[in-house]
Structures are given as structure tokens and as C-alpha cells.
Amino acid sequence: MEIKNINSQIINWDNADTIEAKGETGVNKSKEHISGEIRIRLSEYSANYKSAEWCGKGHIIHCIEGEMTIRLKSGNNIKLIEGDSLVLAENDPHIALTGNIPAKIFIVD
Numbered sequence: 001m002e003i004k005n006i007n008s009q010i011i012n013w014d015n016a017d018t019i020e021a022k023g024e025t026g027v028n029k030s031k032e033h034i035s036g037e038i039r040i041r042l043s044e045y046s047a048n049y050k051s052a053e054w055c056g057k058g059h060i061i062h063c064i065e066g067e068m069t070i071r072l073k074s075g076n077n078i079k080l081i082e083g084d085s086l087v088l089a090e091n092d093p094h095i096a097l098t099g100n101i102p103a104k105i106f107i108v109d
Contacts, residue, residue: 006036013042024050026098041107049102051095058090059109066103071095080105 016031026049033040045068054073061070063080070078070086073093080086080103088094 003038004036006038009035011040016042022052023096024052026050028096039107039109041105043105043107045096045098045103045105047098047100047102049096049098051097054093054095056091056093057109058092059086059088059107061086061088062106064104064106066101067099068103068105069097069099071097 011033013031016033019030019032021028021030023045026046028043028045028049030041030043045066061080062085063082065082067082068080070080070088071094072078078086
């Protein structure tokens with residue numbers, strides 16, 4: 001990831017629009033900021049969320065609150081709890097899951 005062609009700036013999440021996406025189960029409510037080719041999201045995943053489809057993008061993920069499992073198409077599961085971060089490679093298909101505990105996640109891609 002190259003961080004170039006962007007302006008240094010503060011992101012005011014309170015002024016960002018909320019985008020709601022339904023998963024196979026549950027819902028994801030995200031606030032998004034795009035700067036150049038970089039997308040930054042603050043996302044809240046409901047309890048019992050499961051992504052509706054596989055994602056092949058690379059991400060940097062940080063779990064702010066709650067718990068989330070990233071299931072790789074290879075069959076491996078990576079559990080994130082509050083304070084954990086994950087660097088997920090491009091073309092490593094994955095889905096996101098939450099159990100009984102919702103999650104607040106910070107994502108850069």
C-alpha cells in the first residue's frame with residue numbers, strides 16, 4: 001500500500017454518512033472516508049453477523065470493541081478481540097463473522 005496523493009487531514013466520523021449493508025445474517029453499519037486510493041472505514045457489526053459474500057481485497061483491520069472472526073477460504077479462522085489488529089493479504093478470500101457479541105472495527109484498504 002502506498003499512501004500518496006492524499007492530503008493530511010482529520011476525519012470527523014460524526015459528519016460521515018452511515019452506509020448499511022446486510023450480511024447473510026446481521027447487519028454492518030459503516031462510516032467511510034476515501035482519500036486518493038485509500039478507503040478508511042469505521043464499521044459496527046451486529047451480533048450474529050456473517051458476510052453475504054467472500055471478499056478478496058487486502059485490509060488492515062483493528063478491533064476497537066467486541067469480537068470478530070475472519071474466516072479464510074482456506075479454512076483457517078482468525079479471531080480478533082478488542083485491541084487486536086490484522087494485516088490481511090490481497091487475494092486471500094475471507095468473510096467476517098461475529099457471535100453473540102457485536103464488534104466495532106477500523107479498516108483501511
